[in-house]
Amino acid sequence: MRVLVTGTAGFIGFHLARRLLAAGHAVAGVDSMTPYYDVALKERREEILLAQPGFSNHRLALEDSAGLDSLVAAFAPEIIVHLAAQAGVRYSLENPRAYISSNIVGSHNILESCRHHPVRHLMMASTSSVYGANTEMPFRETDKADHPLTLYAATKKASEEMAHAYSHLWKIPITMFRFFTVYGPWGRPDMALFKFVKNTIEGRPIDVYNHGQMKRDFTYIDDLVDAIVSVIACPPVEGQPVSPVDTLSPVAPHRVLNIGGGQPVGLLDYIDTIEQALGIPITRNYLEMQPGDVPSTSASPALLEALIGSRPQTPIGVGVAEFVRWYLEYYGR
Numbered sequence: 001m002r003v004l005v006t007g008t009a010g011f012i013g014f015h016l017a018r019r020l021l022a023a024g025h026a027v028a029g030v031d032s033m034t035p036y037y038d039v040a041l042k043e044r045r046e047e048i049l050l051a052q053p054g055f056s057n058h059r060l061a062l063e064d065s066a067g068l069d070s071l072v073a074a075f076a077p078e079i080i081v082h083l084a085a086q087a088g089v090r091y092s093l094e095n096p097r098a099y100i101s102s103n104i105v106g107s108h109n110i111l112e113s114c115r116h117h118p119v120r121h122l123m124m125a126s127t128s129s130v131y132g133a134n135t136e137m138p139f140r141e142t143d144k145a146d147h148p149l150t151l152y153a154a155t156k157k158a159s160e161e162m163a164h165a166y167s168h169l170w171k172i173p174i175t176m177f178r179f180f181t182v183y184g185p186w187g188r189p190d191m192a193l194f195k196f197v198k199n200t201i202e203g204r205p206i207d208v209y210n211h212g213q214m215k216r217d218f219t220y221i222d223d224l225v226d227a228i229v230s231v232i233a234c235p236p237v238e239g240q241p242v243s244p245v246d247t248l249s250p251v252a253p254h255r256v257l258n259i260g261g262g263q264p265v266g267l268l269d270y271i272d273t274i275e276q277a278l279g280i281p282i283t284r285n286y287l288e289m290q291p292g293d294v295p296s297t298s299a300s301p302a303l304l305e306a307l308i309g310s311r312p313q314t315p316i317g318v319g320v321a322e323f324v325r326w327y328l329e330y331y332g333r
Contacts, residue, residue, distance in 0.1 A: 001232075004077035006030045006062060006110070007084030008049060009042035011188050012125070012179075012224065016081060019225050021052040028075045030068075030084065032061040034102075036091070037189045045186060062106030072113040079232055082110045082124040085156075088190055089129060089292055092152035103155035104162075111166040121173050121235035123228065126160050128180045128217070128260065128297050129153035137264075138217075138298040141178070141247040141256045150292035160256060168252035173235035177228070180260030180299045184221030184319055185326030193320065196274050196282070197327050205283035206271070212286065214267040215296040217260040220319035223312030227259045230308040243306035260299025261312035273317055277324040 003020055007013035008029030017027050029049060033039055049055045056075075060067050062084055072080075086092075086102035107124065114122050131139045133147035148154040160176045167174045183193045196206045234242075236255040241248045247256040265273075275282045289295070301311035 001025045001079055002028075002075060002077045003079045003081065004028045004030065004072065004075055005081045005083065008057065009033060009046045010083060011186055012182060012221065013083040014045040014049065014186060015184075015221050015225050016083070016228055017049050017055065018052070019229060021049070021054050024054070026054045027056075028071065028077065029055060029057045030060050030062070030071070031057070032084075033059060034086070036086065036088070041186075041189070062109050063101055065109040065112065068109050069113050069116065072117045076117070078120045080110065080114065080119050080122045081228065082107065082122065085125065086152075087188065089150050089152050090290065091190070092150050093291060096151045099151050099155045103152075104158055107159040108162060111162060111172070114172050115166060115170045118172070121175065121232060122163075123175045123177060123231065124159060124163055126156045126176045126178045126256070127153065128178050128258070128299065130157045130160070130178060131297070132294070137296065138262050138300040139258065140245070140300040141258055141303055142245065149294065164249060164252055164254045167249065167254035171238075171253060173237070173253040174255070175231055175234075175236060176254070176256045178256065178258045178299075179224065180217040180219050180258065180297055182219045182221055182224050183323060185323055187221070187323060193274065193323055194327070196271065197278065197324060200274070200278055200280050200282050205285040208267065208271070208284045208286050209293060210289040210295060212266075212268040212271070212284070213295065215264040215298070216267070216270070217262065217264045217298045218270070218316055218319070219260050219312045220314035223261070223314050224259055226310070227304060227308065227312065230310075231257065234307050243303065245300075245302045245306065247303065257303055257307070258299040258301060259304060259312065260301060262299050262301045263313075264296060264298045265316050270316065270320075273320045274324070276317075277321045
């Protein structure tokens with residue numbers, strides 16, 4: 001296949017592109033190398049991808065509608081996986097405009113390109129953060145998600161709604177992924193696992209919010225990529241739901257899909273697992289809950305299992321150990 005992936009210098013896009021290339025597919029990678037976090041880490045990911053046959057990289061901001069449209073027209077992808085975004089819940093409190101520009105304008109330009117250059121399946125990253133103030137667990141895709149707690153979550157929900165409109169009007173098969181706390185090797189430096197490991201190795205305490213009374217449905221990166229690759233072959237077909245829990249739109253080939261294992265882990269247990277993997281005591285600095293944060297997340301994987309027959313299930317101990325191994329190797333510790 002010919003697959004266009006946005007955000008290939010990012011954490012998830014890098015892993016997905018590497019998997020697709022290993023399977024023999026042609027991948028056009030798009031990334032603008034924004035300096036939200038260490039660009040050197042992004043550049044190293046890109047170097048690894050460029051060493052694999054079948055990969056072409058394109059330094060392009062998705063806000064550049066003409067440039068994006070030209071690339072899609074020239075590459076003629078069968079599949080587009082749109083992962084590029086301004087990430088980070090907390091950063092959206094500091095720099096909201098970046099989220100409007102990247103997550104709304106950029107996603108709109110992807111939709112416009114698919115309108116003019118039809119693809120077999122467009123897959124777009126949303127987030128578990130769209131569930132916002134919901135308290136009933138596990139989060140089901142059929143639950144209302146009308147109370148986002150941050151602008152980041154609001155922009156992702158807006159992308160879901162824009163995608164539905166385009167899918168209805170132009171019959172574009174679209175799957176919207178709601179990712180649940182993805183972690184693993186090559187992860188982002190702004191995420192808890194990276195910060196906890198870095199601080200501990202450097203002899204500094206870690207900040208533990210809500211006094212550790214938090215739970216997250218952690219998803220190991222390999223499980224996430226397995227799911228995305230499997231879903232490529234499952235484009236939504238209007239009028240053909242796959243199960244009673246399907247979110248298939250009644251008026252469009254559009255589906256919303258959780259990617260999470262449905263096995264939330266307590267934050268304190270997560271920290272204990274990191275401590276065991278490092279073999280170093282972790283000093284904890286307990287703090288109040290941060291604005292925009294939620295105490296717990298848990299995915300219902302029922303629809304994912306109906307589509308592909310599996311769910312993320314890598315044990316947290318295995319995933320954390322793999323991240324620690326990568327971190328020590330990459331940073332020469």
